[in-house]
Amino acid sequence: MKQVITIGHNRTGTHTSHGRADEMQQEMDSFAPSSTGSSHGLGMIRVMQAKQAEAMGSLPAGNGLDLSDANQLTAMLVDKLGERMAFEACGTRLYEALVSKHEAFGSFDGGPSREDLIEILNEEHRHLHLVVDHIRTMGGDPTVVTPGADLVGTLSQGILAVVVDPRANFLQSLQAIQLAEMADNEGWSTLTTLARQAGEFQLGDACEAAWQTEETHLSKVRGWLGAGHRDAAAQP
């Protein structure tokens, strides 16, 4: 199936408007804006509301982890553990969806096999368990959605929307996965640093190992994307 760009009847640009765009731009001065100022009004309201806004949510106190008297470093570590857990669960589902795209559209010269993708899927799943197990070891509750987990849930929505869209081909879905892998790399890097700052050296080492695995994922995805783009560009 096609991984290439279809040449068709896209109507979004002004050049395909048969002169309507020129008509739109005529005598614009006769219709002045109805208010003065600039687009910076949005900034003004953002500043005003952000100064008054409550946080999106909190970490639960007294839930195994005694966060009521914890310092910000511990709180941040717990928040970021929750964030990684949420991201790895979503990542596992992302790769499941990517495998279906692989089956539907097929791969390309230099692209991954089904087994390659399932291997990464299971590495994401191992990373999920790594975090779940560590939260349990710390006496925490791995079912909590931390504020960081909530944020990555929102961040991931666009990536997921591409990968599960039946109209996005395998190569386009792979591009969305690349974004997820880049974010995942940064996430593990941050967690490694925080764990060591907090004196959690065993966790730090485990996070660094996961980070290295994620670097391998990113490197593979980059290579596959490059090969896919070359392959598509060479199509007649």
Place this chain on the structure above:
Amino acid sequence: MSIHLLKDKGTPLAKQKFTWRELAGPPYSKLDVDAFTRVRVILMNGIESEALRFGHSFARMNFDMRREMAHSRRMHQFQQTMVNWLNPPDQSPLETTIGFEQVAIEVTASVALAEPDEYLAQVYRFGLLEDFDHMYRYSALMDRLEGKDANTLLQSYTDILPGRPTSIEHRHPHDDLRTPYDKESVDFLSQLHALTIMAAEHQTHDYYMTVGPTFSDPTARMLYAEIAAIEEQHVTQYESIIDPRESWLEKWLLHEANEVYNYWSCVESEDDAHVKGIWERLLDYELGQLRVVADLFEKHEGRDAAEVLPERLPEPVQYVSHREFVRQVLSEEVQFSAVGEDFFDREEESSATLEYRDQLNRDVSPSDVIAADYVWRPGTELNAIDPGAIELPRSFEREQIRRTV
């Protein structure tokens, strides 16, 4: 707080005012509020949506009261905005959907338990088991699409278990109609119940019809289409229990009284200070609107509003977990279906319903696909699989899905 429906004046209509900043005020915290705050917000959005829907229908059939209606309707539109904008932007459409189904389960359970008429209570229990199943299907979707646990929103108040399977809830339109109550003999509480659940189901239908096409995943798109169709059946069911012989003005009066009842129920149970302040304000606004409609009723119908409304409100809606009751209904009534206005065992379904259902499910049943072998686990079903042990078939094309009940 005690309410006297016919004496409390509330905020006069002329003094009911809003600003954009108030209307789009700070949302509740998805992570920190009690699940029943979300339930109340979603229900009251539905109650206000019904106020507008009814108001517009009436306005198209009446000239004499058009000015009063326009004013009242405008207030309802603003009230709906103020309530609906309490939903936070980090609560995704699928997460809000979980909230909608929690409303449909817990509020319907509260209504079914308090309903004085046994036939109407049966109607609510029947619908309850269908919405209960929708919760299970949407939770499976959230888990299997996004890797998220619906229970983070439900907060363990509501079970995630199969109910009457969604794929067999599809019935011929004639089998969704019920016998209306008799307006001359009905209990006031039964009228409030019918309006409340009809409003909730109608808004649920409209919400699914709005957000359904925004999903990319093909099973998600079909699932929303399928469950929206059931919500339309539920609206048909619940509006059919209301006596159509009630006059337009009588219905308007009952709508306003129901809005008072529901805001008061929210005030009685809310523990979030910001949200409670909104319930209290809008309760006063509703009392002001009820006063106007009661006067119109007495002027145009030449009847005392006390013929329709009692002095005091019945017990409030119970915003608590109804797990035990729901499980009991599940074990005793899951095999029920409806033929015409009555409930029978599924084996006695009409040929019209069977043909209708077979046609819809002919290609695929999205609700069966999404929850095939699904068991809710804390933190998603991924947590119950050994690390790195996820197995995918050599090809998805050979996957077989078969309903087992």
